Amino acid sequence: METVDKEAKKRRKEARHKSKRIFLERKSTRSENWLGLDNAALIYPAIATSEWSAVYRFSAYLYKDVVPETLQQALNVVLPRFPSLNVYIRRGLFWFYFEQLTHTPTVKPETANVCKNIAFRPNRALFRVRYHNNKITLECFHALTDGVGSSNFFTCLIAKYLQLTGENVDISECPINILDKPDAEELEDSFERYADFVKCNARKEEGAYQIPGTETERLNAIIGVMSASALNAVAKGLNCTITQLLIAAYAKALLNYSDWRRNRKLPIKISVPINCRAFLPSQTQRNFSSYINLIFRPGENASTIEELIGSIKDQMSVINADYLIANINSNVKAQKNPIVRIMPLAIKNAILKIVFRNFGENLFTTAISNLGRVKVPSSFNGLVDRYEAMLGRGVKNTINCGCVTVNDKLSISFTSKIGETRIQRDFFRFLSSLGVDITITSNLLEV
């Protein structure tokens, strides 16, 4: 056991040294106003289409209507603090790269089409800031940053906006202090820092069941808002965390789905993103997340919630620093392959598209991403009602789920490209049966 600890310590020490070296290398890059994509970001621009936008969305509901001019002022102040977001994407000969924007994007009124794709144009930002009545929305291309990075930016933006409207908000309580200068470590590719190539996780995985349905032109969103403390009490009663309870409820709804019950050839697999910063210390504001695919088969997982929670706990128990490093290793190893490196971008894109279509989304049925309790200034309590997090459209995965908690309000947003709402209905009905008060809203058209 001690030997394993020593090895792990040695590996961390090596990672720290490597990180310093990467900082020095990156220093010259930063002065040139361009940035290479991090390891997780490489795939997104290659495969992003109007069908698969790789865009996710955060919304904040305030108690007062939004003043667009003030929101624009806030964006002008906050954006330079986040150099990793203040960029647009360009094509190099071998890889895409980011170049610094020369202007701040304009805030615009929201449209009902959520998570619409963002086109790659010269000097055009890869995120949108929108407003509608009392709601401020950020839609972000995943190549820029993950949920944690963008929620930090979003919170800073809201805090600055509220401060400019005359509210008493302490900016220093934000996850990132916008008065500070951007730290070099916030721009690092932490995947590269932690990759030691000692052990790689196997890539070969069984395919997953895909939910069929009638495709709609727009992405349909159904959002359920509930008290986080009430759900936490229920979770404690079941001896699990909120995330585990939500995954179990989702799995239960999927296992009861009639089409799957008829056609049980492939298992149901739920992809759960993991914030690597929780296990591997990093200040990066770029992508630094991994995932685990939880498998549910009819025989193995009985349909009672307790048994499902037990199965989820078992499957999630493998998540630790070593598991994540092994995951990172297999991805970074592919990126560092000399053949891949010298392959022209157009060929790489074509290969990545084929690989993603056949081995990417095929490996999981749906994704559920719980950002947990987002750190916001204490003064948000009387100014911001709640946050919302939505995942974008998938090519094969028809439904995805995003959850976020602010001010004790947990918001669970299902985004789906099919008209059928059976799974969402079963999910919320189940949570309601546990005694949780839920308020539902949606962007579905009323006819």
Add this chain to the structure above:
Amino acid sequence: MEHYCDKCKVKVDGSQVFCPLCGRRCSKLPIGNDERYKIFPRPEYKNDTLPAVINKMSIILLLATVICIAVELIVSGGFWWSAFVLASTVLFYCALLAPIKHRWTVAGSLANAYLFVGGYLLFLELMTNSYGWGVMYVIPLFIFAMSVVNVFIMLLKPERKWSYLLPLLVTFFLALTLFIYNWAAGSSVLWPSMAAFFFACAVLIYILIFRFRSFVRSMKKNFHA
């Protein structure tokens, strides 16, 4: 204001008339269109008509070309005039319609247009047997014009000069190829291709020598592996 869905046992936001989960009507209020209380704005279906228009134009072009080929084959049993129509169609689509449809950058569109127009001029030269007028005068003049356009654009947009490196390189390589071809073929008039080549060289050398650091930076960005 919130409604309640008895079936799903959930509250439904006041902006909704029907329960989004089961579709049951849970409000007795008439279906309102008051945007003030809507959580999501009304959907806008802004269809991008440009790709559709270009697709239609491409189909018309293709049909016209096919008809020309068919008529000539039937009437004279040959392929002489139809070849010009086919080449013009390819040029029109690849050099103009495709870059507009896919919204290429100006630099990319220019480089692409140079290649296709150069190829088209060469095709005309080969097909019409113009006693070398094409390769001796017309194509060098075209390359000269390309260099002038490159310089003009770089002067107009100095902040994005490096975006135009690709058309500059295309111009240089076309000029070089033409100069070598004329020289090797022993053309009687060598000065137009030589002038076009030296002008393209001069622009590239200016960029490489006087803007060397910026050039290296641009190379690093574009060629980082």
